[in-house]
Amino acid sequence: MSAGMTTKNGEAFDRVSLESLMRRRLFYTPSFEIYPGNPKGLFDYGPAGCGLQANIVDLWRKHFVLEENMLEVDCAILTPHYVLKTSGHVDKFADWMIKDPKSGEFYRADHLVEEVLEDRLKGDKEARGVKPTAEEGEQKRKKKVKDTKAVKLDDAVVTEIEEVLAKIDNYNGEQLGQLITKYDIRSPRTGDVLPPPEPFNLMFSTNIGPSAALPGYLRPETAQGQFLTFSKLLEFNNQAMPFASASIGKSFRNEISPRSGLLRVREFLMAEIEHFVDPEGGKKHPRFDEVRNIELELLNREVQLAGKTDVERVSIGKAVEQKIVDNETLGYFLARIHLFLQKLGVDAKKVRFRQHMQNEMAHYAADCWDAELLTSYGWIECVGCADRSAYDLTVHAKATGQPLCVRETRKEPLRIEEWQVDIEKKKFGPKFKKDAKTVEAAIEGLTQDVLEKLSLDLKSEGKVSVDVNGVGNGTVELEKDLIAIEKRTRVENTREYTPNVIEPSFGIGRILYSLIEHSYWTRPGSDARCVLSFPPTIAPxxxxxxxxxxxxxxxxxxxxxxxxxxxxxxxxxxxxxxxxxxxxxxxxxxxxxxxxxxxxxxxxxxxxxxxxxxxxxxxxxxxxxxxxxxxxxxxxxxxxxxxxxxxxxxxxxxxxx
Amino acid sequence: MSAGMTTKNGEAFDRVSLESLMRRRLFYTPSFEIYPGNPKGLFDYGPAGCGLQANIVDLWRKHFVLEENMLEVDCAILTPHYVLKTSGHVDKFADWMIKDPKSGEFYRADHLVEEVLEDRLKGDKEARGVKPTAEEGEQKRKKKVKDTKAVKLDDAVVTEIEEVLAKIDNYNGEQLGQLITKYDIRSPRTGDVLPPPEPFNLMFSTNIGPSAALPGYLRPETAQGQFLTFSKLLEFNNQAMPFASASIGKSFRNEISPRSGLLRVREFLMAEIEHFVDPEGGKKHPRFDEVRNIELELLNREVQLAGKTDVERVSIGKAVEQKIVDNETLGYFLARIHLFLQKLGVDAKKVRFRQHMQNEMAHYAADCWDAELLTSYGWIECVGCADRSAYDLTVHAKATGQPLCVRETRKEPLRIEEWQVDIEKKKFGPKFKKDAKTVEAAIEGLTQDVLEKLSLDLKSEGKVSVDVNGVGNGTVELEKDLIAIEKRTRVENTREYTPNVIEPSFGIGRILYSLIEHSYWTRPGSDARCVLSFPPTIAPxxxxxxxxxxxxxxxxxxxxxxxxxxxxxxxxxxxxxxxxxxxxxxxxxxxxxxxxxxxxxxxxxxxxxxxxxxxxxxxxxxxxxxxxxxxxxxxxxxxxxxxxxxxxxxxxxxxxx
Incomplete structure (x- = not known):
């Protein structure tokens, strides 16, 4: 944001002229446009847009899938309710929405706060006589929200608002409601006081089959399909870990109020990788050395929470060493994403990697870094790289009773010293009769500490007392002839674990649009001809x-x-x-x-x-x-x-x- | 159907073993399979399936889009209600469904009739002691519908049923209901009498946006998006005709009761071409000569209505000459489809082109030929090639008031001799006052025949009588000084017309599955190893x-x-x-x-x-x-x-x- 955007040859960026070019040469145009009131957030790609998109996807497939032998899958878009209930999307995949009760309009709460506060900062600048940048001027011209009023604010308020804006993605619904009250943010249309934000689930719902018995959704991400085929993929990969699956396909999100052209749409092409890794041993990556010295511009969580946006240029090797980035696998993919963006031809000066703040992360994420590209709309998340830990595989395994885990033979068998109990079954049954099973279960449930103590009792007194709920008076006595307790070594040859998932997730439409902005310039001369400098490999x-x-x-x-x-x-x-x-x-x-x-x-x-x-x-x-x-x-x-x-x-x- | 399927090296085709291979090597498997009760008709492609699908799509793009400079577009899947209302899909895109009131199960009426009657024919054969073919035996083993009963039928009934089956696709809901009554077809589950078939719309519905104000559907075909961008594409193409748009993407149909694996699914990849052609001059194609001598196996409408399935091998040039195929453009694409299927590696002996019967055609089609591939499920429609005439462009233009037509400068200006009327406005106004406009409109509405007659009246009597509803007593007299009627030549330099559309539409999943069946064989030897003989260009x-x-x-x-x-x-x-x-x-x-x-x-x-x-x-x-x-x-x-x-x-x- 801040400074006005410039094109690759240094002139001020003119979005109006780019948009006119996009339409004129049919890169993309709004869908169903000949119908009045056509829905927002849906776009058709024309021949040039299709060609560009196909080449971006092709490079992605070569750079990721082929280069790393990933297992590509193409899973269903229609997804039954119960799958997305388990994954948490039914309960948590929502944005905060405000409905203007009078006009009937819907606002996304964080966007409304952001727009109004940005507007006030601009009004303040104007009142102080600071000239707006070209970009700000252009934004103002196109603004839907009311005209900016030149009102000077207290210096302290300006600083406060700037801090709010720096962490706007970190507020939950309640906090957004508080900001709306605190800053007296009203309906842009009617000027009325607004109700508090409510969660609005972003998934499109439908029914699968002729009855209404199976509600479903259009998938909001390709990931769930990949998780559900995990066991099949592991078997296909001859049980070898780590491995990655990958998928390219459409996903859908019912945005409350789509805006910003291709950047916030209801239907979009995604390319997602799910890299399955053993959580033990620090999530190392075998090819990390190949990328260790690549330098990235990082904007970490702490800096943002301090209300700042300063990036640090650091090699990914150092970033992992210093725990700025949690582990090698996450770091490896950040570097690979960087290389991919370079091959695509994005402007290296307009790329940064920003860590998510806690409230901003999706419900499944343990950590997340976005590759953001600078456009005339500000810094735009184009690639998310999340550590989903074992979240998804665990919840689906629990819901279905199917094991979604890896069983591997230990190189060194694990030797465990432990107290074990032998029961003299022949005498045990006749003695306890119908209670035999209950007593046995109670013994099996004893901890190692208790067993150690009991072994001493048995040796010294020839019998032990064990608490067994519901049998006799709640305590059972066992003589030497019924039970033996000995320390032995158990050998475990296999290990079972649920893999963790590192997920690089690419929004192809956002990348495409940002690339177009980065490639756009006008040739100096009388008629200022437009040029799009795509690399030859990417050009449609x-x-x-x-x-x-x-x-x-x-x-x-x-x-x-x-x-x-x-x-x-x-x-x-x-x-x-x-x-x-x-x-x-x-x-x-x-x-x-x-x-x-x-x-x-x-x-x-x-x-x-x-x-x-x-x-x-x-x-x-x-x-x-x-x-x-x-x-x-x-x-x-x-x-x-x-x-x-x-x-x-x-x-x-x-x-x- | 009929004879048992054989593989490319002549052995009996074994579907069970192919299905096991598909699963084992992860070509495709049912979606959401780890959840019990996962919905039917949805499949995930694994690495091999994805690779095969990508290569089929790649060949398609080269063979059609690149070779003929088609304009590729990628339009929205989410489609507002009003678009599909206009196109006729809301009212007519339905199958006939029967709900078993007791078991709650849903049947597709034509499939139910087909299965039960085929079963009776088998029972008849059994009663006559005719051994079933390998394929029939296998089908019987897997049948969901009750066990076949060996009941001998009258010879006349057998012939009648065979005729019904040959034109099963030609019955409407009422006729299917009559067949159900006539042949006493009961619920396969309960044996109860069934209610009459009802139409069930096959589109998945949802809401677009946060309010319920904009209902929509998942598109059932990619075509509508292409039609709605027609004017933009025409402009992009510098107003030159003919041209074609093309699109590859997912479409959705809420099948009543999906079956037959990949052949009847609820979500599928389509590749569609909309070739826009001037309807004048017989829909010629400039490259028809290149394909004129290609021979196809044709099964036309008349043969089917006669209850037969005999194909005729004929060159496409001859077929168009003899009007078996309506026009050159339709014929050109049938031949190009044939060449595409050959390049893919389908078995040339298992391809035919079948014309749709009248009731079977989609509501928009004027004529339609399917490329069908023979599989163990019978002849399967893999490519439809429909002449949609000017249907879609006309209805959308009417609904939106936007011109979806071509305006072209005539090479030879059109000279039209016609009777024209000149009105002496200066006298006309004062004479008729408030009625002047009504009278003028009545005169403008007169036909050429009437004008010719009036010109004679004017010459002979110096005045004419014109009927004008609502003015005076309904007739107005006009003297020579008010009006002149003369024969003149009008020159028309531009011509306006709505293009017709020839639409080759490919179901990629069906092609993929049929190709797999055609490529499958086992290597003779002790362990009967499976081989899939894809051409090297297509192999994953x-x-x-x-x-x-x-x-x-x-x-x-x-x-x-x-x-x-x-x-x-x-x-x-x-x-x-x-x-x-x-x-x-x-x-x-x-x-x-x-x-x-x-x-x-x-x-x-x-x-x-x-x-x-x-x-x-x-x-x-x-x-x-x-x-x-x-x-x-x-x-x-x-x-x-x-x-x-x-x-x-x-x-x-x-x-x-």
Whole structure:
């Protein structure tokens, strides 16, 4: 937030113009838009958005699933009530909601407090004569909440509000209600006093099957399906630990009041990993050494609770050593997430890892770090990396009676010295008759300490007294001939434990939107043309094919190159419209297409082609074979443009505008 | 149905053993299985199932979307009520359901009739002493409906029932009720008489947003989202027609009583194309010539209505000429679907194209052909190819008032000769005063025929009489000075029309399951090992890497080859367990892995490797570079095994069992 956003070439970021580009080039648009009153928080991706999304998912699959041999699964979205009751979602997966009784509008309590207080800080600045940043000005223009009033606040109030805002995610419903009372936050629409916040469950409900007997929900995360198949996956993995499952699919959350475009939606693509790890021995990771020296910007819990947002740049090795990050496996994934974001092409200066505060964490989490990306909407959680401990496997095992655990043969058998009791069954039965079982159970329930004491009694007195509720007067005497107590060594060859889960969870839509903001800039010049500088590996289309003119001689050659590139796996588009070459390239800079191939009369004669790079607008010229190969290598990330420009002859002719 | 299914090497198909393989190797298993009473019709895909599904989708995208430059979109699953009300799904997207009032069970009416009547035919055969086929025997064993009774039927009744079964998809609810009465079909559970069938809507309903004000559904098809973005797509496509949109995503249908594994599920992956075409000029397709000579097995409507199932093998060119298939565009897609199924590796002898009967068609369809694949469950609809005419665009345009149409400049302006009326406004107003507008509207509403007649009146009598409801006595006289009627030529430069839609719609799960059945066989021999012969392009994993033993010298080489193949985009798995090589290969034959690379002591010395092919079990030996390249080429479908076996030296050593 704070400072105004700038684009990658340092100019002020203009969201209105980006949004217009998104719509114009059909990256995404609101769903059902031709119907008036279409629901918020639902979006359709057009061809460019689909292509970008597919490439992000593809990179994710390569970077995580293939690289680490994860077990990919695709589980059901429709989920019976009892599964999400067990997981805690039915009771706890809620946001705090306020209904304006007069207007009938619904507000998310924390968002309402945040917006109103931010607004007051702005009003204070205005009253003090501080000019708003470009971003603040733009936000103000678009604000739904009433106009900012220029009212000066006490210095102490300003500091207090800033602290509240820094930990806004840490308040529960009651505390939000107190803030609303304390700061006299009213309905933005009617100015009325509002009722206290109530929990609103975010899951969409439905009925599965023709009767109403089986209520269900649309899953709010892909995780539960993965937990429920744990035993099957463990068996598929030949009982070997640790291992991870992974899933890519849609999840659903019935947001109270969706806003911020793709950043808060009701239906979204998630990519989630559940890494199952033995909790014993500090949750080590075998490949941690590969990432130990990678440096991250960390914003930990304590700093936030102190009302601050200062990040610390530290290697993940050090962060784990110093217990800022709890364990190696959590640290390993934070580093791997960082590498993934870098490969995607996000701006390294706009990434931080923020630890969740206690109240902010999901009900299942023991610890959680978010990878946040800076956008014009502020810092946005794009990847959550939670330590869910053994929570989910434990509750499902308990609810179903199915063992969701690992049984492994101990390398060294465990030898346990313990007092054991032998009962002389032949005499025991006749003596106690119907009470025999009760007495036996009481003996089995004795602790080691008691057994040790009894063994001494038996030795010294030849008998022992044992309390047995409900038999005789509550105490039973056992003679030597009925019982023996001896210290022996028991050998345990197998160990049984419930794995802990480290869960990196990616919101693909949020990543996609943030990447678009980070890639967006305008080319200096009279007409300020928009460019999206996606890396070639991520760009939806890799090459634009541009015949010099609509002359029919070009068509067969263009068709041949297009087909050749397609066979090489390079997605390409032909623009044989009558617009100038410059205009045609400009249109494709907007789509983030990294390369352009021009076909001219010389091409028809000798097969030579001009290759243009989007960001530098530099061009090289070479034969068809060389150009196609260079484009393929760059699209796969094997070679960089600088290398290609270094080895192929430059083409200096001006772009024909 | 009819004859018993055989596998690709001619043995009897054994579904029980295939199902056991699917579960054991985690292709797919029922969702939420650890919970008792988990809902039917929901499945989780494991790693092998996910990989297979991803490769089918990938081929689909290449074969259709990329090859034909379709515009891919990804639209919302949550759909407001009013959209599906307009599309007709709220009123008509239903199956006929019967509730057994005593047991509370729900039956799908057509399935109940089908099962009971098929059972009676079997009982008849038994009574006549005809041995059931292997498949029938197996079906009987698994039947939920009561045991078949050996009761001989009249010959005429047998013929009648056979005819009913041949057109079972053509009956509406009333007709199904009549069949139930006629054949005295009772509750399979209680033997009671059943109530008449009622429609049951198949959409899952929910509420969008915090209030109950916006009811919605999970989409039953991806199509509606595509229709609603039509105008945006047309603009994106620079107003050029024809074009197609395409979408891959989950859809949902609340089946009354799911059965048949993956074939009838409540949540499924669809891939749908909406090809928008000008209805004028016979719905030609520019690339029809490329497919004209492709021959398909067609089962048309008339044959089915005659109670028969004989297919006709005919080229698609001829089928369109003879109007068996209505138009070129529909025919083009049938042929393209056929080519897609071939590339996938389905058994060409188990494919047919069946035309829908009138009552069977969805409410929006003008014509529809299904690509059906033969499985042990009978002929299964895997791809529907419907001509939805202008139905959807028309109803949505009407409901929203938004134009969902194409406006194009006519190449030849349309010249229309017509009678036109000129009104002398200056005199007209003063004369009719408040009635002026009504009179004018009445004149504008006159047909060409009437105008022609009036022009003669005007010429001959100097005045005309026009009926104007509500003015004077209902007739108005107009003199020459008020009105002129002349024949003139009007020129129309633009044409406006609502495109028709041809919709090929693919059920990916059904295709996946049918492909698995077609690919399944057991290797002759003592232990009857299972093999899934997926084509290398489709197989979930391409290569298994097998070190000869657990000797530590092999590990670095295996790791290097694995990494090298991954960089080449070839998915691979290492099996360095202590099982014999033969066993390890057998395990992977079950997963459909087409190739295996063995690393032995010679490999460590000189880098040479053995490459094994799954179906033939033949082996070749060459250097790492050559082997990796061969595997890559075969995995991409560029080279066949036969070619590789022809150019690389055979390795004759026996497989080490």
């Amino acid at each position: 289309t890799k090459v634009l094919l541009v015949p010099l003119s609509t002359h029919p001689d070009f068509a067969p050659l263009v068709r041949r190159i297009s087909h050749r590139l397609r066979v090489l796996g390079v997605s390409n588009r032909v623009d044989d419209s009558s617009a100038t070459i410059g205009k045609r390239y400009a249109r494709n800079d907007e789509l983030g297409t990294p390369f352009g191939i021009t076909v001219d009369f010389q091409s028809v004669k000798d097969g030579s082609l001009t290759l243009r790079e989007r960001d530098s607008m530099k061009q090289v010229r070479a034969g068809e074979e060389e150009i196609c190969q260079a484009v393929q290598r760059m699209s796969e990330g094997v070679e960089a443009w600088e290398e290609v420009a270094g080895r192929l002859p430059a083409f200096e002719k001006q772009e024909l505008e | 994993t391409k290569v298994l890497l097998v070190p000869l033993s657990t000797h530590p010298d092999f590990a670095p080489l295996v790791r290097r080859i694995s990494h090298r193949l991954r960089v080449l985009g070839v998915s691979n798995r290492v099996d360095d367990s202590s099982a014999t090589i033969g066993k390890r290969y057998a395990r992977n034959d079950e997963l459909g892995t087409p190739f295996g690379i063995t690393v032995d002591f010679q490999s460590v010395k000189d880098g040479s490797l053995t490459l094994r092919e799954r179906d033939s079990m033949k082996q070749v030996r060459a250097g790492e570079e050559e082997i990796c390249q061969a595997v890559q080429r075969m995995s991409e479908g560029v080279e066949a095994w036969e070619e590789v076996a022809g150019r690389l030296p055979a390795f004759e050593k026996q497989e080490l069992e």
